[in-house]
Amino acid sequence: MPRGVKLTDYEKGQISALFKEGISKREIASRIGRSDRVVRNYLNNVDNYGTKKRKGRPRVLSDRDRRSISKAT
Structure with missing residues (x-):
C-alpha cells in the first residue's frame, strides 16, 4: 500500500521556487x-524523487494477455 500521495509537478515547482x-x-x-x-x-533528491521501481512479485500476465481476457469478458 502506498504511504501517501506523490507530489504533483506543480507542487514540485513551488517547492523548488520557494527554496531558491x-x-x-x-x-x-x-x-x-x-x-x-x-x-x-x-529537496534532498530532486532528480530521482518518485522514480523508485515497483517492488514485489512481477506480473504474470503480459499486456496482450490482459487485453484478450478483457475482450472475452
Whole structure:
C-alpha cells in the first residue's frame, strides 16, 4: 500500500521556487500544505524523487494477455 500521495509537478515547482528564494523547508511545507518530511525528501533528491521501481512479485500476465481476457469478458 502506498504511504501517501506523490507530489504533483506543480507542487514540485513551488517547492523548488520557494527554496531558491531562501524560504525554509518548514515554511515551504506549511505554505503548500504538505509535511516538512515530504519537502525535505524532495529537496534532498530532486532528480530521482518518485522514480523508485515497483517492488514485489512481477506480473504474470503480459499486456496482450490482459487485453484478450478483457475482450472475452
